[in-house]
Every structure is written in structure tokens, then in C-alpha cells.
């Protein structure tokens with residue numbers, strides 16, 4: 047798909063071993079419709095030849111500030127204005143330091159000074175150089191000036207060290223470029239999402255919970271963030287990394303999830319309840335670990351109802367957010383989901399049949415039907431990331447309508 051059709055990307059390559067990946071990166075960008083103008087530092091040419099980069103980009107490489115012939119075709123100021131995005135990959139510690147200091151002692155740093163296009167920096171260097179306080183401060187300076195910092199990844203390095211400092215893989219950089227240029231239908235909107243299970247304590251060491259992994263809710267948070275929203279993720283106890291750019295609030299019980307949800311619901315535009323909230327909790331929590339007794343083979347736990355978080359949000363009379371629920375069903379999915387849509391007064395409900403193997407709880411994939419009062423949309427089995435993207439796009443359409 048031509049996801050980057052017509053986009054002009056100035057690819058600035060500095061002198062690190064990861065420069066060899068730039069041929070692949072350029073090919074993948076061009077495959078998606080981008081025009082790529084390569085600019086190389088002198089050190090970069092020690093790692094990959096300008097001839098290779100010219101061949102893959104289909105354009106002569108720019109590498110000199112003081113070359114009359116190059117200046118006559120596209121001068122450095124013109125080049126700086128041409129780009130929709132300046133992508134510096136690999137960006138060595140030296141290039142980052144020179145940019146941080148505002149130097150313009152070669153074509154690439156001069157272009158960085160002369161452009162008002164967005165700049166993305168993909169650091170690549172030895173892990174110790176990356177960890178060095180000077181490099182860290184330089185990167186923080188670039189970030190503060192509004193540059194996008196893409197990476198680095200951690201892992202085995204060309205020098206044999208292991209740690210952070212690997213340039214992101216070409217396809218990861220391509221995806222970041224795609225995200226950068228993608229339409230952001232939720233720009234200016236804020237979204238609260240609940241995710242994962244709740245834990246209802248029985249005593250200090252035992253609880254009642256369920257199989258929710260948080261994957262669906264975290265995928266929704268990531269998708270909403272990528273589509274431009276400011277995202278607050280209220281997470282039950284799960285072991286997932288927080289998606290980049292998302293604010294996370296960790297909670298435990300249904301009551302603590304309710305408190306966090308009610309605190310944020312009125313100040314956000316959209317509320318999505320994806321968490322598998324326990325409907326009931328033990329009426330009392332034993333102060334000490336409950337002991338097994340010899341005189342009975344049974345034990346009974348008396349339960350009381352938890353507050354219904356999503357119904358409470360949907361019932362708000364002032365500053366009510368657009369409210370999206372989930373329905374985890376094992377039979378008669380449409381009837382039960384539509385019943386919850388009406389009873390809980392939701393705007394949308396995303397129903398999943400959790401009796402089907404390979405979808406629903408704790409799986410990587412899901413299949414969802416989104417219902418609203420006079421319509422529905424079926425999202426067939428796909429990764430939770432893809433399903434989340436489609437749900438968020440549907441939410442954006444409904445907000446727009």
C-alpha cells in the first residue's frame with residue numbers, strides 16, 4: 047500500500063555501522079510511495095557508499111556543503127525546505143552532540159539548522175556511549191526542542207556489547223514514518239480506558255479474579271494514542287508494558303478502578319470500559335490468612351455487589367464522556383450485548399464471544415462486533431492491535447457524526 051505516497055523524506059546518514067541498514071530502509075520507504083533524498087556525512091561514506099544509496103533512492107546523494115555543482119542543482123537551503131520529514135538514521139553520538147550544540151559544520155548539520163520541517167532522530171551507538179550523561183543530556187535537549195526520538199533498541203551490538211544503542215530496524219522506522227504521516231482523527235481528544243482484571247481480596251494472601259490479560263485494553267490505549275488522542279489507561283494488575291505516550295494509573299480492586307474512573311471520566315471526551323471488572327467482592331476481607339479447619343470440608347464466602355463502573359460513567363449528567371462498553375459473552379452474543387447497551391445507557395458496545403478458542407480472554411487475537419442503537423459493525427478475527435485500531439476509528443467516526 048502506498049502509505050507514504052508523495053511524502054518527501056530527507057534521510058540523513060551519519061557514520062555508524064548501522065548505516066548499512068539504510069539501503070533497506072530507503073527501499074522500503076520508496077516502495078510505500080515516498081521520495082527519499084539521501085544526505086551523508088563523510089564518516090557515513092566509510093560504512094556505505096553514496097553509489098549504493100544513489101542506486102536505491104534513484105537520486106544523487108548530497109554530501110558536501112561547498113560543492114558548486116550540487117548547490118547549482120538543489121542548494122542546501124532549498125533541500126532544507128524540500129523535506130516533509132528529516133529522518134536522521136543512524137544518528138551517532140557525534141551527530142547528536144553537534145545538533146545539540148547548534149553546529150553547522152557539514153551539510154547534514156547545516157540542513158538541520160536550516161529546516162523548519164519535523165525532525166526524527168534514530169540514535170545508534172555503543173551502549174556505553176548511549177548511557178553517557180553527555181549523550182543523554184544531548185538527546186534530552188533535542189527532544190525538548192521538539193525533535194522526535196525514535197529508539198534506540200536494546201540488544202547485541204556490532205562491537206559485541208549488549209545494551210541500548212541499536213538503531214531501530216528499517217521496518218520499525220518505516221512504521222514510525224507511516225504513523226507520523228497518518229491521519230490523526232482523535233487529535234485534540236482525550237480518552238480514558240480501563241483494562242485488565244480486578245482482584246477482590248478474600249484475605250491478605252488470596253483473591254478472586256479472572257483471566258483478563260489486559261492485552262485488548264492496552265492495544266486500545268496504543269491505538270488511541272497513535273490516532274492522536276491523549277490517553278489515560280486505568281490498568282488492573284497485569285504484566286504489560288505501558289504503551290509509549292500513554293499515562294497509566296495502576297489499580298487493584300473494582301472499587302479502586304471505580305474511584306480512578308470517576309475521577310477522570312468528566313474531564314475526558316471518551317471513556318472505554320474494556321476491563322473485566324468483578325461483579326461481586328467478598329463481603330468482608332479477613333485481616334489474617336484464613337486457616338483450614340478440620341471440622342468442615344466446605345467454606346462459604348459471602349459476596350456483595352461491586353459498583354458498575356461503566357453504568358456510573360454513562361449515567362453522569364454533567365460532562366458525560368462518549369461511553370463505550372465491552373460485553374464478554376459465551377452465548378446469544380447480540381441479544382446480551384444489545385441488552386447491556388440499553389441497560390447501561392452506553393453509546394457503543396464491543397461484543398466478543400469469549401467461548402471461542404483463540405479469541406477473547408488472554409489471547410493475542412480477537413473478533414468483535416460493535417453495536418450501537420441502530421447499527422452494528424463486524425470486525426473479523428485479527429490481532430488485538432488491528433481490532434483496537436478499527437474500534438478506535440469507529441469511535442472517531444461516531445464522535446464526528
Ligand code: PMT
Pocket residue numbers: 241242243257258259260261262263300319320321322323324325352353354355356357370371372373374375386398400406407408409
Ligand atoms: O484482557 P484480555 O485478556 O485482552 O481480554 C479482553 C476481554 C475479553 C477482557 C475484553 O475484550 C472484554 O470483553 N472486556 C469486558 C469484560 C467484561 O467484564 O464484560 P461484561 O460483559 O461482564 O461487562 C460489561 C461491561 O461492563 C464492560 O465494559 C465492563 O468493563 C463493565 N463493567 C462490568 C462490571 C462492573 N462492576 N463494572 C463495569 O464497568
